[in-house]
Amino acid sequence: MNRDAVTAIADAIERMKPEFAIISDRIWDFAELKFDETRSSEVLAKTLDDNGFAVRRGVAGMDTAFIGEFGSGKPVIALLGEFDALAGMSQAADVAEHRPLSSGGTGHGCGHNLLGVGSLMAAIALARHLKENGLTGTVRYYGCPGEEGGSGKTFMVRAGLFDDVDTALTWHPAPFNGVRSTNNLAVLEYYYRFKGLAAHASNAAHLGRSALDAVELMNVGVNFLREHMPQDCRVHYAITDTGGRAANVVQAQAEVVYLIRAPEMPQALDLAKRVDKVARGAAMMTETDVEIVFDTASTNLLPNITLETAMHENMVALGPIAFDEADLAFAKAIQDTFTEEAIKSSIRLYQIKGDVFSNAKIDGTTPLHLGLRDFKGQSHFRAGSTDVGDVSWVTPTAQCWTPAWAIGTNPHTWQVVAQGKSPAAHKAMAHAAKALATTGLSLMTSPELLSAAKAEWAEKTDGKPYVCPIPADIEPATHPTVGK
Known part of the structure; x- marks a missing residue:
């Protein structure tokens, strides 16, 4: 993609970062469980309202599910956002010790306060770029509740809300930066x-x-x-x-x-x-x-190497994240709460091997991932599950990860919650937004890329129709569980 366009979108998102960091921190404070994310959902939906998106609330039978749309015509690019917390994950922010705010309370132990807002930034930045440059196409933000044990996206897919989507893009906080193609369970x-x-x-x-x-x-x-x-x-x-x-x-x-x-x-x-x-x-x-x-x-995730390669190329063009000494110091304090085996396990789990920018081997001695994970265009096994999988079976889907957490951090731990408001996490969130928005623009300006992604998806699905694993008479659950 044109480097000037990458720079323009990256600069725009950087200017947005202070305002949207506040929104992410508010959602961290709310820490609402699946299908009860009333305040979190509304603050995201209202932000879309304020930025010229047409918003439909309460879709697919879920009060906290919504879709914001900007533009018109093809292609339709979906940005997926999550915002639910986890039970039993209460934890103070910006401290490197286990310090619950309330006994048995909730907390963002998977970083969804960052995830939802990062995708939101991408959607708004991409919409503004289309308008400023007279480009056609439709940008959609999907407010997806209940990822943790609720499968909100699965209900949205079952309701046909992705039927006219050309591609879907998302991201997740992690201890590494880059694209990782996975076959989830x-x-x-x-x-x-x-x-x-x-x-x-x-x-x-x-x-x-x-x-x-x-x-x-x-x-x-x-x-x-x-x-x-x-x-x-x-x-x-x-x-x-x-x-x-x-x-x-x-x-x-x-x-x-x-x-x-x-x-x-x-x-x-x-x-x-x-x-x-x-x-x-x-x-x-x-x-x-x-x-x-x-x-x-x-449903299990269906990787799309074409989309993932395009996203990786945009992340190469964006360059590394500008972490400072304060970011590294806090990450080191968090990392000191892990055993050496936990750090090695994190590196193995996320396959943080080489660095595109320096060719250095990642061994955990640096507490934050400062470079970009190499991407070879191959998928590998990951034992987790996500309702992004259901989206991937009805439209080509790709996601990236950015280093909101110190190397060694595992999801669903107090250390994730403690890092959820940190300046480093805000930088990682903005970087993810840049990767999503630039990849969305690549798809909108390159019919060849879009066609190739769809061709790969069609080949992998082999004409098999998507069969929703949730029966038609099952409604979204409301009881809290630990999550996936």
Whole structure:
């Protein structure tokens, strides 16, 4: 893409950064859980209103889901934003020690306060550039609630809100800078609710039927199942209801939630059937009843190397992030809370190998990623899940990562929350916005790039229609969970 255009968009976003850093910090303060992000959603939607976007609120049956649109005609470029927090992640900002603000409170343990605002900056900057240069096309910002255990984007896809989108772009905070092509896992979430019969646990235990025993037996059975499922699959659980705290009462009810993951959705569905059989077996052994409640799901991610390569090239053109000594000092203080193995594990997880700008090997001795991860145009396995996967099956999709966190930081930890308001995180957020906006402009000004991305997507989908993993009669959930 034209270097002058890259510079113009980057400069515009840099001027926007102070205002939008305040918005990100407000969302950090709100720390609202999935589908309850009322204030977070509204501050983002109003910002779009104020910048000339036509905003539709409450889409796809979710009060906190919205779409902002600017421009007209083709192509339609979607920017995806998230803004939900996590339960149990309360933590003070800008301190390098575990210091919850409230016991059991919420916090942005995955950096979605940055994610939603970074994509917002990209959408607004791209819209302004189109208007100032007389270019045609449509910019859409998708306000996507409930990524953490709610699969908000999946509901939006099911509602047909991406049917006319040409490509979708997004990003995520991370300990590294660059594009990383991944094959995420499909995920299904089920609640197993056992009903038994209460009784005095000493005088009349023979009259009771323990729902908690059923939960425990189910968990043991699934643990044995792990040996007999494909290696890349994952099954994990949390007991959400033990039936009470009295040990001298046979528990009449108990509940466990399971996340079932596999490289592709059909595999996940097959594995879920086996887990269901274990649950029914546990119910038979304890003479209890089990109710299997489908909660939500997300499809595996479909990478698009064409789009990812274009995004990488724009990140090369943007150059490194201008972190200063204060940024490095705070990142080092955070990094000192990790073990050496945690830092090495982070480097392996994110495959932070070479540096495009210096050819240096990344070994964790520098607390922030100062360069750009090399991108070879290849995908690799990642065991996490995301509802971005459902979007990727209906339109070509790409994402990048920028270093809002010190090397060694893992998602869903207090260290993520502590770094969520830092100047370094704001710089990383703005850098992501630049990468998204310039890639969006590349797609709008290069029909060849857009055509190539669509051709790759068509080849990988092989004419197979997208099948939403969430049945039509399931509505968005509202109960908080730990998240994906």
